[in-house]
């Protein structure tokens with residue numbers, strides 16, 4: 257197979273909704289399985305709502321960064337369908353292991369969007385409770401979480417929680433750049449030989465900061481799975497329906513004891529890698545425009561309009577909701593207090609450490625030595 | 632169980648066995664730990680008795696061993712990972728220092744990774760390269776990890792169980808060249824994990840060691856006693872956090888201190904300890920704290936390791952030098 261380049265059409269993917277909003281009834285994946293969805297009108301509207309709200313929240317976070325309220329922001333712009341499609345496919349009992357860009361997945365899990373913002377503001381390190389929200393903390397080291405996810409999935413098997421509809425599965429996110437990391441490849445090996453209930457979900461957004469996909473691979477990424485002994489397939493990552501369909505099936509297979517799947521969601525990062533990045537240095541405007549024509553939200557809107565399952569009032573109401581949530585988020589970010597200095601020493605060790613205790617004490621005395629201090 | 636004489640290797644095995652028996656969440660994972668019982672046979676017979684679901688042979692990938700153990704720990708298991716040799720821990724280094732060490736802090740205490748990373752360390756077995764290293768300083772430098780080293784059968788038995796029941800992630804160093812040394816093990820003895828221990832009382836100088844060098848330090852003390860010099864010997868046991876209070880007390884009495892380790896001296900544990908003793912015992916010191924260590928070279932070929940490794944004579948020479956100040 258010829259090498260692929262960023263922006264090149266990818267014909268070998270599962271697509272259920274064309275960029276023009278045409279519904280494709282069913283599509284066969286590279287794994288030979290036929291995929292389709294059967295959503296109610298209400299559910300179609302719900303997906304549209306998710307996509308619009310998370311794009312708006314993301315834009316608000318970008319604006320907050322520009323105004324100096326966040327240290328940095330990793331935008332999901334363009335990847336909404338990949339995240340909503342996969343995130344909505346999770347069941348309550350499943351566990352997700354994200355990278356630093358999966359704000360849409362968190363949103364789909366019902367997680368307060370303020371949580372990742374404290375990480376990017378520098379108030380904490382993303383300290384939500386993974387056991388409670390069932391999404392692990394964001395991982396900054398590229399690929400590291402794929403091993404944690406695999407180990408967690410091995411634990412599910414040990415707990416006897418696979419083999420039925422009520423089984424648990426793990427959904428593990430990473431980028432195209434991450435596929436070059438040793439950890440990701442080791443995770444593939446472990447998941448395969450331990451036959452673990454895990455779905456590897458690679459958002460191929462075509463770039464690892466400035467490096468295009470051809471700096472990571474000479475073959476389509478989903479075909480890597482072959483070499484590790486489990487199915488891999490590519491989905492149109494800008495198509496929320498197809499992404500949902502393939503992820504749901506893969507998660508169901510995992511929970512029923514059929515082992516791992518690799519899904520490559522073929523998508524595009526419309527904005528910068530993070531707010532510190534300047535994408536004009538490494539990509540051309542025409543490429544971005546070509547992807548704009550495949551926008552994940554526009555096609556759902558075109559579809560629901562054509563189907564007449566939503567009217568102008570609905571679209572207005574969704575925009576209103578998005579604005580409201582964004583404003584609420586902004587207010588809460590601005591009100592977020594800095595952590596107290598002495599919390600620096602909290603939670604280094606579950607059983608504590610005399611050295612840390614001594615350092616905390618000395619630091620407290622030092623702080624007290626300033627007149628009028630009340631730390 | 633009655634007190635009995637065991638080797639360090641057998642004591643570790645017995646400790647692991649007891650941990651597996653007392654908590655179904657304890658897992659052992661690593662390369663060759665199953666049928667073979669590990670290259671040093673520390674896990675001998677455990678897979679036979681506990682099954683391959685609890686004593687797991689893993690693929691040959693150290694980052695994978697540690698990284699998946701993290702996931703298992705998050706899930707509620709207590710993995711004990713065996714790194715086959717010290718020099719092979721580096722592929723897992725990132726997972727250990729960036730993930731294992733920081734999960735608890737990062738999550739503000741919501742995610743614990745109660746795991747043990749067992750590393751047979753140190754030289755003196757005539758091995759090829761990467762099989763004789765002392766990487767403890769890399770880990771002791773990382774907050775969030777606790778680092779210990781055992782040196783006797785009793786500690787091997789007790790400390791491995793303490794490490795496994797601890798919610799702190801622990802890097803557990805085993806003195807591989809001492810695996811066959813025997814000693815009394817009382818299964819009912821209890822004492823804290825993170826505490827240094829005076830293993831020989833003395834009045835003239837304090838000698839500090841851990842892991843394989845404890846034996847060397849004791850031998851040096853025996854030799855010194857024949858010449859009428861009484862050395863007080865401490866086994867640090869815990870490398871992070873350090874337990875230095877009893878050592879300060881000793882140095883204030885003896886006025887002299889020699890720190891012994893196999894690892895190179897540059898930015899090693901000896902440097903830290905010398906600095907701390909200087910801060911705390913400055914007015915009691917008759918001489919600077921001296922270090923007897925491996926050299927700042929890569930671990931040499933086997934025919935040279937005798938020159939590299941601190942031995943009884945180098946320890947005694949350092950003690951002599953503290954008297955010549």
Ligand SMILES: Cc1ncc(C[n+]2csc(CCOP(=O)(O)OP(=O)(O)O)c2C)c(N)n1
Pocket residue numbers: 357396397398430431432433434435459461463464465525529
């Ligand atoms: C091990 C590691 N190396 C380098 C970095 C710096 N870095 C952060 S994001 C990134 C690119 C990642 O690209 P990809 O995996 O495709 O994910 P994307 O951000 O595009 O979603 C790099 C190199 C890192 N975080 N971790």
